[in-house]
Amino acid sequence: MTRSYDGDRQHRMMRESIQQRWMDAYAPSRHIDIVVVLAALALTGIGLVAIFSAKLHSLNLQGLPTTLYISRQLIALGVALVAMVVAAAIDYRRLASYAVAIYLVAIVLLVAVLTPLGTQVGGSQRWLVLGFFQLQPSEIAKIATLIAIAALLSQARGNPGPGEILLGIALGSVPLLLVFAQPDLGTSIVFAWLLAVLFLVGGVAARWLFGLVSVSMVGLVYVLQSDVIQEYQLRRLTAFLDAGNPALAQGAAFHTRQSLIAIGSGQLSGKGLFQGTQTALAYVPENHTDFIFTVIGEEFGFVGTAAVVGLFGVIVWRALSIATHAKDLMGTLLATGVAGILLLQVFINIGMTIGIMPVTGIPLPFVSFGGTSLIVWFTMVGLLLNVHMRRF
Numbered sequence: 001m002t003r004s005y006d007g008d009r010q011h012r013m014m015r016e017s018i019q020q021r022w023m024d025a026y027a028p029s030r031h032i033d034i035v036v037v038l039a040a041l042a043l044t045g046i047g048l049v050a051i052f053s054a055k056l057h058s059l060n061l062q063g064l065p066t067t068l069y070i071s072r073q074l075i076a077l078g079v080a081l082v083a084m085v086v087a088a089a090i091d092y093r094r095l096a097s098y099a100v101a102i103y104l105v106a107i108v109l110l111v112a113v114l115t116p117l118g119t120q121v122g123g124s125q126r127w128l129v130l131g132f133f134q135l136q137p138s139e140i141a142k143i144a145t146l147i148a149i150a151a152l153l154s155q156a157r158g159n160p161g162p163g164e165i166l167l168g169i170a171l172g173s174v175p176l177l178l179v180f181a182q183p184d185l186g187t188s189i190v191f192a193w194l195l196a197v198l199f200l201v202g203g204v205a206a207r208w209l210f211g212l213v214s215v216s217m218v219g220l221v222y223v224l225q226s227d228v229i230q231e232y233q234l235r236r237l238t239a240f241l242d243a244g245n246p247a248l249a250q251g252a253a254f255h256t257r258q259s260l261i262a263i264g265s266g267q268l269s270g271k272g273l274f275q276g277t278q279t280a281l282a283y284v285p286e287n288h289t290d291f292i293f294t295v296i297g298e299e300f301g302f303v304g305t306a307a308v309v310g311l312f313g314v315i316v317w318r319a320l321s322i323a324t325h326a327k328d329l330m331g332t333l334l335a336t337g338v339a340g341i342l343l344l345q346v347f348i349n350i351g352m353t354i355g356i357m358p359v360t361g362i363p364l365p366f367v368s369f370g371g372t373s374l375i376v377w378f379t380m381v382g383l384l385l386n387v388h389m390r391r392f
Contacts, residue, residue, distance in 0.1 A: 032088075033388045036318040039311045040366055040381050044374070046308060047367035048073060050295040053273060054288040057280040069288060069369055076371030080378035087382025091390060092334060096151035103171065106144035109137035110178040124361070126182050136372040138187045141175040143376055143383075146194060146337040153202030154330035165208050168199065186360030190344060192216055197340035198333055201323075255291065258284045259353045263297030263305070270301030288369045290361050293353045308367070312346050315339075315381075322388045331387035338380045 048070050055069045065071075095102075109128065112118065118125040119134070127134045148171050156164045172195035180188040199209055262278035265271065276298035278284055284294045296304045316339050323335035342365055349364045351357030363370055365377045 033318055033322065033385055036315055036381060036384055037084075039314040039318075040378065043308065043311050043366035044077060046296065046304075046311075047292065047364075047369075049273070050292050050299075050367065051288050051369045053276070053299060054279055054282075054292065054295045056274060058282055072371065073369055073374065076374045077378075079371070080375040083375050084378040084382035084385070087379045088385040088389065090386070092383060092386040093328070093330060093390075095147050096154065096330065099148045099151035102144045103148040106137065106141040107174060107178070109135070110141055110175055113137050114178065114181055124182050124184060126184055133371060136370065138175075138179045138182070138184060139370075139372045139376045141179065142187075142190060142194070142341060143379055145172060145175050145191060146198075146334065146341070149195065149198045149202075150330055150333035150337060153198060153204075153333055154328065156203070158203035158329055160202060160204055165199070165204055168195065168202075168204075169212070184361065186348060186362040189348070189360070190341060190362070193344045194337060194341055198337055201333055201336045202329070255285055255359050256352070256355050259291055259294045260355050262287075262294040263354060266298040266301040266304075268301050269303050270297075270299045273299055275299060289363055290349065290359075290368065291353055292364055292368045293350055296367075297353070309346075309350070312342065312365075316343055319384055322384050322391075325391050326387050327391050331391070334383050335387050338384055341380075 052070050056066055059066050059068055119127045119129050127136055149168050152164055152168055153160055172191050176188050176191040262284050278298055279295045284291050287295055319335050319339035323332045326332040345362050345365055348357050348362045352359050363373050
């Protein structure tokens with residue numbers, strides 16, 4: 001009798017030990033995708049060097065500390081890493097419960113920007129000044145809209161009806177219109193693209209997708225032909241088509257022309273760090289934010305730009321892989337949405353610096369100067385980690 005009892009206890013203990021080892025092997029913390037984290041950190045490091053180079057000459061002339069901009073970016077990076085850890089730690093399936101609250105906070109911030117609380121810079125009202133920090137609500141709205149639409153479509157289990165589709169369109173259209181009113185056409189396009197990507201992956205019928213694309217094209221044509229966009233904004237959007245025209249060289253095509261000169265002068269290996277004349281003399285406007293790719297192209301050449309594009313490719317590859325192996329539709333939608341936004345922003349930003357896309361003021365993720373953008377992008381990396389860790 002005693003032997004039988006001891007045998008049962010040993011068998012139970014062995015079974016519990018095996019179960020514990022199995023659970024430990026599949027614990028979320030043991031499945032962190034270090035590749036995507038390292039790629040994001042590498043891009044941020046390149047961005048810090050490029051920001052320092054872009055502002056070095058002008059800060060010296062003003063007698064200001066040469067580390068002024070990168071110190072701010074480093075502070076934002078610290079906050080961003082904390083945000084990444086938090087976004088990875090909270091089970092993404094619980095985000096559906098908070099999706100409405102997160103979305104409403106983002107909309108309130110977008111509305112606040114359009115009031116006297118917002119700060120206007122360069123003809124656009126996109127920021128809320130909070131002490132020494134400038135908050136850009138449109139960046140927060142990207143991730144809030146992603147979570148909200150992903151939660152909505154995941155509840156439909158891959159077969160959304162007209163009600164879910166119309167609500168999804170509304171969720172994407174509200175931030176799109178509020179951002180467009182700032183005005184920020186480039187970021188508005190991001191919301192339209194995000195909606196299309198999530199609808200495609202979320203199982204929306206082809207007829208709805210066709211209708212959405214058709215309405216979007218009609219709306220775009222109307223906007224371009226009406227007085228909604230100012231004449232100077234329209235010239236900036238179309239100037240890239242004729243950047244070589246001398247009549248536009250000092251006007252609407254100035255950004256594109258100077259950007260092409262900077263990138264072209266870098267040739268294969270670049271002029272060397274801090275040796276770029278276009279960068280040092282600030283011939284390219286906003287070369288620490290929207291046009292930071294020109295700094296990399298001039299000082300590091302084709303080798304440097306190829307490395308940057310390659311790192312973005314690694315993140316997109318990992319995001320799509322995570323989406324493919326996600327445990328449920330919510331995870332697939334979140335990962336695909338991150339990949340979709342990243343692809344579009346990189347294409348538009350690099351495209352406008354090499355003259356194949358209009359100048360729309362979209363920053364280069366992880367690289368461009370901007371605290372809100374950096375925090376939001378590392379939060380998106382946290383979402384990728386979250387989905388990847390809980391794929392079993």
